[in-house]
Amino acid sequence: MIDLHTHSTFSDGTYSPQELINLAYKNNIKAIAITDHDTIDGISYAIPEAEKFNIELINGIEISADYKGIEIHILGYFLDIKNTKLLNLLKDLEKTRNKRNQDLINKLNEIGVNISLDYVKSLSPLGLVTRAHFGKAIAEKGYTKNIKEAFNIYLGKGKPAYIKRTLIPYDQAIKIILESNGIPVLAHPMIYKLSNNDLDIAIRELKHAGLKGIECYYPSNTLKQTNTLLSMCEKYNMKITGGSDFHGDNRPDVSLGNIFLGKQIDYKILEDLKNI
Numbered sequence: 001m002i003d004l005h006t007h008s009t010f011s012d013g014t015y016s017p018q019e020l021i022n023l024a025y026k027n028n029i030k031a032i033a034i035t036d037h038d039t040i041d042g043i044s045y046a047i048p049e050a051e052k053f054n055i056e057l058i059n060g061i062e063i064s065a066d067y068k069g070i071e072i073h074i075l076g077y078f079l080d081i082k083n084t085k086l087l088n089l090l091k092d093l094e095k096t097r098n099k100r101n102q103d104l105i106n107k108l109n110e111i112g113v114n115i116s117l118d119y120v121k122s123l124s125p126l127g128l129v130t131r132a133h134f135g136k137a138i139a140e141k142g143y144t145k146n147i148k149e150a151f152n153i154y155l156g157k158g159k160p161a162y163i164k165r166t167l168i169p170y171d172q173a174i175k176i177i178l179e180s181n182g183i184p185v186l187a188h189p190m191i192y193k194l195s196n197n198d199l200d201i202a203i204r205e206l207k208h209a210g211l212k213g214i215e216c217y218y219p220s221n222t223l224k225q226t227n228t229l230l231s232m233c234e235k236y237n238m239k240i241t242g243g244s245d246f247h248g249d250n251r252p253d254v255s256l257g258n259i260f261l262g263k264q265i266d267y268k269i270l271e272d273l274k275n276i
Contacts, residue, residue, distance in 0.1 A: 001267040002031040003257045004058065005075065005187065005215065005243020009124070010042030011062075012132035014248030017046035020256070024055055027257045031056035031270050033077055033243070038063060038093045039128055040081045058270075062187060063093075063177070066167035067202060070194075073187035074170065075215065075241070076177035077273065083180040089168070094128065096166045101129050107161040108134075113143050113154065131155050132250050147250065171209040178210050183276055185213035185241050190225045200232060207236050212276055217242025217260040217269075226260065239273050 007013035008020055015023060017034060024032045032055060036042055043059050050057035059079040065072055079086065105117045120137045121129055135147035135155055144150045154161040177184040186206060189199060203214065216229040217240075233240050242265045246256045257264050 001029065001264055002270050003029055003244050003246065003259065003264075004031075004033040004060070004077070004241050004270070005035050005062075005218075006032060006246040006256065007036055007062075007248075008034055008042040008046075009126045010039055011036035011128050012124075012130040012247060012250055014250055015246075016126070017042040018049045020246075021046050021049040021053060021055055021057070023256050025053040027255075029055070029257045029264075030267060031058065033058035033060035033075075035060035035062045035075055035243070037128065037130060038097070039090060040079065040086070042126075043081055056270075059182075061177075061182075063173040064165065064167055065170040065173035067170045067206070070192055071165070071167060072170060072192060072202075074173045074177065074211075075185040075187045075243075076180065076182040077185065077241075079177065079180045079182040081180075086176055086180040089176050093168070097128060100163055100165050101134075103163050104131075104134060104155075104161060107163065108138075108154065111154075111160050113138060113141075113161070115141055132247075136250075170206060174206065174210045183212045183239070183273060184210060185215055185239070186211060187215050188218045188220075188245065189214060189229060190218070190221055196228060199228075200235075203232050203236055203238070207238065211238070213239030213241050213273065215242060216240050217265050219244055219254050219259060221260065223261070239276065240269055241273060242269060 008017045058077050059081050061076045063074045115137050120133050123133045123136050135150035138144050138150040139146050174184045214233050242259045244254050244259050259265050
């Protein structure tokens, strides 16, 4: 019925915002959030298409942030996409991303991977350039068989071309979402590989900073992990959300709307999220 975590060509997805809405219609999804990384630019393109197909579109974003040296992702829902503070933050994030991209090209060239930044940018004509685009460029130029291998050999943490990104503090990410009339939610908590105790501490500290929900339903979660997250929602009075983290061809094993154990999640989760 709903999918609250999707990516378009404005970040590292392969479907345009309009194509996402069309796919949602075909998959009988009634509400969808476009949550591109550190950008809201794709939302305006999706609005007319959503109106055409009578699909509820939630203005969203996924902001990368620092929590005690760990990169975490904060989802924001129901954003005022004209909020000045939000727009200014996104401009600053774009500048730091652009610097990192140039540094990444320099590192790749130094180790014999001869691709240009212009070529990588050509793979993302509409939006931000992410590591996924670098991976695609590396694969298309024949240095690896595919994007996954590009990360395993060059781009992943600890690999020759890895560059740690400059991240904003988690409390700043949460604050800017709240100031944009949005609802901040912790994305895919289990991928951070924290112990249950450390995750419990993190949820408590994030709630103190203003976090309102946890993405409990997620394709890679086990039933046990999901139940752990649901228990934390109950313990800290947090809202429950879920999303596929759909990226199109960049993550071909994930399909739009199939969120947990190959199933969809119910619209009442979205209704409950609205009641904050």
